[in-house]
Amino acid sequence: xxxxxxxxxxxxxxxxxxxxxxxxxxxxxxxxxxxxxxxxxxxxxxxxxxxxxxxxxxxxxxxxxxxxxxxxxxxxxxxxxxxxxxxxxxxxxxxxxxxxxxxxxxxxxxxxxxxxxxxxxxxxxxxxxxxxxxxxxxxxxxxxxxxxxxxxxxxxxxxxxxxxxxxxxxxxxxxxxxxxxxxxxxxxxxxxxxxxxxxxxxxxxxxxxxxxxxxxxxxxxxxxxxxxxxxxxxxxxxxxxxxxxxxxxxxxxxxxxxxxxxxx
Amino acid sequence: xxxxxxxxxxxxxxxxxxxxxxxxxxxxxxxxxxxxxxxxxxxxxxxxxxxxxxxxxxxxxxxxxxxxxxxxxxxxxxxxxxxxxxxxxxxxxxxxxxxxxxxxxxxxxxxxxxxxxxxxxxxxxxxxxxxxxxxxxxxxxxxxxxxxxxxxxxxxxxxxxxxxxxxxxxxxxxxxxxxxxxxxxxxxxxxxxxxxxxxxxxxxxxxxxxxxxxxxxxxxxxxxxxxxxxxxxxxxxxxxxxxxxxxxxxxxxxxxxxxxxxxxxxxxxxxxxxxxxxxxxxxxxxxxxxxxxxxxxxxxxxxxxxxxxxxxxxxxxxxxxxxxxxxxxxxxxxxxxxxxxxxxxxxxxxxxxxxxxxxxxxxxxxxxxxxxxxxxxxxxxxxxxxxxxxxxxxx
Numbered sequence: 014x015x016x017x018x019x020x021x022x023x024x025x026x027x028x029x030x031x032x033x034x035x036x037x038x039x040x041x042x043x044x045x046x047x048x049x050x051x052x053x054x055x056x057x058x059x060x061x062x063x064x065x066x067x068x069x070x071x072x073x074x075x076x077x078x079x080x081x082x083x084x085x086x087x088x089x090x091x092x093x094x095x096x097x098x099x100x101x102x103x104x105x106x107x108x109x110x111x112x113x114x115x116x117x118x119x120x121x122x123x124x125x126x127x128x129x130x131x132x133x134x135x136x137x138x139x140x141x142x143x144x145x146x147x148x149x150x151x152x153x154x155x156x157x158x159x160x161x162x163x164x165x166x167x168x169x170x171x172x173x174x175x176x177x178x179x180x181x182x183x184x185x186x187x188x189x190x191x192x193x194x195x196x197x198x199x200x201x202x203x204x205x206x207x208x209x210x211x212x213x214x215x216x217x218x219x220x221x222x223x224x225x226x227x228x229x230x231x232x233x234x235x236x237x238x239x240x241x242x243x244x245x246x247x248x249x250x251x252x253x254x255x256x257x258x259x260x261x262x263x264x265x266x267x268x269x270x271x272x273x274x275x276x277x
Numbered sequence: 278x279x280x281x282x283x284x285x286x287x288x289x290x291x292x293x294x295x296x297x298x299x300x301x302x303x304x305x306x307x308x309x310x311x312x313x314x315x316x317x318x319x320x321x322x323x324x325x326x327x328x329x330x331x332x333x334x335x336x337x338x339x340x341x342x343x344x345x346x347x348x349x350x351x352x353x354x355x356x357x358x359x360x361x362x363x364x365x366x367x368x369x370x371x372x373x374x375x376x377x378x379x380x381x382x383x384x385x386x387x388x389x390x391x392x393x394x395x396x397x398x399x400x401x402x403x404x405x406x407x408x409x410x411x412x413x414x415x416x417x418x419x420x421x422x423x424x425x426x427x428x429x430x431x432x433x434x435x436x437x438x439x440x441x442x443x444x445x446x447x448x449x450x451x452x453x454x455x456x457x458x459x460x461x462x463x464x465x466x467x468x469x470x471x472x473x474x475x476x477x478x479x480x481x482x483x484x485x486x487x488x489x490x491x492x493x494x495x496x497x498x499x500x501x502x503x504x505x506x507x508x509x510x511x512x513x514x515x516x517x518x519x520x521x522x523x524x525x526x527x528x529x530x531x532x533x534x535x536x537x538x539x540x541x542x543x544x545x546x547x548x549x550x551x552x553x554x555x556x557x558x559x560x561x562x563x564x565x566x567x568x569x570x571x572x573x574x575x576x577x578x579x580x581x582x583x584x585x586x587x588x589x590x591x592x593x594x595x596x597x598x599x600x601x602x603x604x605x606x607x608x609x610x611x612x613x614x615x616x617x618x619x620x621x622x623x624x625x626x627x628x629x630x631x632x633x634x635x636x637x638x639x640x641x642x643x644x645x646x647x648x649x650x651x652x653x654x655x656x657x658x659x660x661x662x663x664x665x666x667x668x669x670x671x672x
Contacts (some may be wrong), residue, residue, distance in 0.1 A: 066545045068541050069545075099547070100547050103547035104547065107543040108546075110538045111538070114542040115539070115542075116542070118530075129548045132547070157671075
């Protein structure tokens, strides 16, 4: 069953103090698909992403990534084996954090090279070549590699962060609001960049977004996070047929109109 | 009426009750805006005192020249006074004023229920009799202290584990980062450490000279300087300086990285921040602090030498000769031996507090302050412990 699934979440429960964020949450993400994750502010989308990559420990439930049950590995395996399972999983995903989260003390090129250098100890010329390739893949000029993150514009920073997320050639790309804070043209360009990369590299894409245009442009399926669980998963047409008041409101606002008109 | 809009906003707000036939009418006029808020608030207060206030049947606002949300708040307050909860009917022709008033109407009962979802939850602190509260606060503080101590100990334990791995496999240690941090915290700190200990050496020997001169035992200034600087002041002064200079910068660096999600990014790639950030910083500090202490020792003695030369006419030659007689390797070794412990404490506290920073500039600042206070406190406490311990074992 787990062979065709990239990520599988079972019975996830997350709480902070007395506030329950997720309760018995289930979600399956197929290999090669692009899944959008939507939900109101504070509904726990970022927490869910952090749960998948192990930055947030769920109080109940299991996380399986590329067939590796990380929760069980942690509970049942020895420390060394569990660490190995986690490292194995970590090399299969790349994460684009909300503001890029590039290491501010390193140049863009060094940011891309860091994971490669630490894990594989490639020699300098090879590292530079790989970093140059990643920069070209995300559409950044070669000279931007020598710049520090603070010297880049918002859109370029996101591209640089995407290049770092792709450094280890992951199978899964996790994006936390990739187009937030970009102007519509830059956002559309970023969407088409993700589409191109996804087709060429066969990536599984998981994308938290508030941008309905991005949902239309990139995602095959969309998961709705509400009422502490995944309320529904499906294509946008299926979601609209659901007749759920929250989903209706989400897509019927002025902001959503252009996107819906584009498909009808 | 050809007043400019600015003048209209400045017009004094007025309020009066007039009898119109059988009915009492409330007349508002002038400007009810932020610049005139003080005056209009006084008007609203005075309205409460008026004997006829309860009899008012309607409010005439046609004389109002300017109205903003703050003014509308007051007007609404006045409107709600005569009849509890039900606003007075208005005589008003300006639709814009009516809109503002409607917007600023305080929430009704039905709205209050809806607004409840936005009310912050009450604090966790339960209600108790007055005499229980101090006990409750004390318990809360003690629990926080215990939890904090536990967290620090576990951080130190994880640091030791990663440090052990680094020692076992020196090839994987972050040498570039270690050297870089040694330069930042060691080499760059030499001038300030040298200058300050020079001054402290001078001050010490002036004080000692004025006391010892009474016995004609001026030359023993050198003995006092030797033990005070080598054993205590050199290392203590350096450690406090480094805590303020480097410990704080560790907290700020790591705190800013945490605020920017860089730590999360590092973990998601599979890099251990302990290995990448903490071990190089603490190692660099442990390696450089003893060297800085040596600088402080030499320059402190030099300060003493200059001071007694001018105040007591003890020539540098005499000073050095007396120093050679008084020199005790043990004092020097004890001072130097304390340095790595102080360095480890400063480095670990600095890094730990950095990781504790949340995603705000304010929290980074707060943690930086805390790290400096904590590490200076720990350095002095540990120094006191060393003094008691070493004296009791007779060294």
